[in-house]
Amino acid sequence: MQWNEDAVSMQEVAETAIAATSSLFDQRSLVLTEDIDDSLPTIVGDKDKLIQVMVNLISNSVSLHPQVRLHVKVLAVQNEILVSIADTGIGIGPL
Numbered sequence: 001m002q003w004n005e006d007a008v009s010m011q012e013v014a015e016t017a018i019a020a021t022s023s024l025f026d027q028r029s030l031v032l033t034e035d036i037d038d039s040l041p042t043i044v045g046d047k048d049k050l051i052q053v054m055v056n057l058i059s060n061s062v063s064l065h066p067q068v069r070l071h072v073k074v075l076a077v078q079n080e081i082l083v084s085i086a087d088t089g090i091g092i093g094p095l
Contacts, residue, residue, distance in 0.1 A: 008047045010040050010081050014074045017054035024062045030070065032058075037075040054085070061087040 014036050025032050054072075061070050073084040 003046045004048065005044050005046060007042045008045045008050060009042055010050070010074050010083070011036050011038060013047060013050045013054060014072060014083070016051050017058060018072060020051070020055050021058045021062070024059065025070075028062070030062060030068055032070045032072065035071070035073040035075070040074065040076055040081060043081060054083070057085045061085065061089060 014034070018032065018034060022032075024030070058070065058072070061068055069088040071084070071086045073082070073086075075082050
């Protein structure tokens with residue numbers, strides 16, 4: 001796997017992932033709320049891979065729960081950026 005490390009805006013990553021999955025919410029009348037800090041620092045990473053991870057997490061939440069509310073949060077906490085994708089689904093049962 002090849003990694004393309006560049007300066008990345010996590011705000012842009014989150015907004016792109018949300019836009020890429022918006023049709024899933026429109027088709028099912030689901031609710032997505034977002035809390036994205038607009039003053040996040042730039043990080044070094046692979047923008048496309050980060051978008052892919054967020055799209056996968058959002059898509060999984062929507063596909064596993066037919067009536068889900070989803071909340072996407074991206075904020076700076078000390079020297080880290082916290083990304084949280086939480087849903088109101090029933091979760092994954094014990095293995």
